[in-house]
Amino acid sequence: xxTMLLANKDLDVDAEGFLQDPAQWDESVAEAIARQVGIExxxxxxWAVVRFMRDRFLATGTAPSIRTLxxxxxxxxxxxxxxxxxxPAKLAAKIGGIPKPKGCI
Amino acid sequence: MSATAVAPEEVRLEEPQPENxxxxxxxxxxxxxxxxxxxxxxxxxxxxxxxxxDLFFTFFGMDAITKKKMDKIRVATxxxxxxxxxxxxxxxxxxSAFVTKRMAKQxxxxxxxxxxxxxxxxxxxxxxLYACKASVDMFGLKQEDFVDTLEGILTVGEFYExxxxxxxxxx
Numbered sequence: 001x002x003t004m005l006l007a008n009k010d011l012d013v014d015a016e017g018f019l020q021d022p023a024q025w026d027e028s029v030a031e032a033i034a035r036q037v038g039i040e041x042x043x044x045x046x047w048a049v050v051r052f053m054r055d056r057f058l059a060t061g062t063a064p065s066i067r068t069l070x071x072x073x074x075x076x077x078x079x080x081x082x083x084x085x086x087x088p089a090k091l092a093a094k095i096g097g098i099p100k101p102k103g104c105i
Numbered sequence: 106m107s108a109t110a111v112a113p114e115e116v117r118l119e120e121p122q123p124e125n126x127x128x129x130x131x132x133x134x135x136x137x138x139x140x141x142x143x144x145x146x147x148x149x150x151x152x153x154x155x156x157x158x159d160l161f162f163t164f165f166g167m168d169a170i171t172k173k174k175m176d177k178i179r180v181a182t183x184x185x186x187x188x189x190x191x192x193x194x195x196x197x198x199x200x201s202a203f204v205t206k207r208m209a210k211q212x213x214x215x216x217x218x219x220x221x222x223x224x225x226x227x228x229x230x231x232x233x234l235y236a237c238k239a240s241v242d243m244f245g246l247k248q249e250d251f252v253d254t255l256e257g258i259l260t261v262g263e264f265y266e267x268x269x270x271x272x273x274x275x276x
Contacts, residue, residue: 065216066153067226077229086155104150105217 025097054096063101128271136165152230163237228254
């Protein structure tokens with residue numbers, strides 16, 4: 001585990017830059033990570049997915065699948081890939097300050 | 106004696122980094138549940154990593170995108186030693202349906218969609234779906250027999266053209 005300085009905070013991250021402690025996250029961290037992965041600005045649609053992803057992880061301890069994201073986040077699959085072309089689940093988790101999703105789906 | 110020899114590690118060129126996979130073309134050739142799912146999971150997983158993905162369905166693999174058949178895909182209980190079912194029981198009427206039902210339940214628990222929903226999810230994720238021309242002709246099928254998300258019917262040559270620049274995975 002390494003430390004990364006972002007949005008004036010020392011954050012514990014894994015080798016790919018996923019936060020290891022969701023408590024270190026706030027909206028300025030989200031915006032800084034989004035910039036790093038080439039998403040700027042974060043729109044309401046991004047936020048809907050990021051918040052859903054984060055809330056579900058905090059409630060259940062597991063990041064939701066892409067199937068669940070498409071059905072329940074309020075943003076359908078097609079649009080998920082439009083707003084996060086490099087992978088909706090992975091990027092929403094990263095921006096939402098939770099560990100990298102472990103599932104295959 | 107002048108000691109100007111350079112240590113070998115200093116002159117060694119930097120080792121090339123393995124290149125990331127940017128595109129995959131996945132061929133699905135079998136029509137059983139266990140023959141179809143791995144290719145679908147690979148395609149969906151590729152898109153989730155931001156990797157471009159094409160799916161090419163051939164022979165009985167086309168059942169996965171054939172409207173009348175895609176929701177009737179079953180586990181093969183005959184000639185499938187990995188199931189652990191005695192060979193003679195595998196042929197019993199209802200055995201395949203029973204095993205399929207059990208497996209569907211397990212997959213639902215893991216949030217793996219049924220095949221028709223999975224095909225739609227993969228198409229919506231931006232992967233392109235193709236059927237194999239030779240198989241389509243052989244089975245006497247038409248474009249309208251397939252899901253609406255089918256991108257086209259390709260010859261082998263066109264498939265290779267489409268797959269250019271990526272990895273080909275045969276399942």
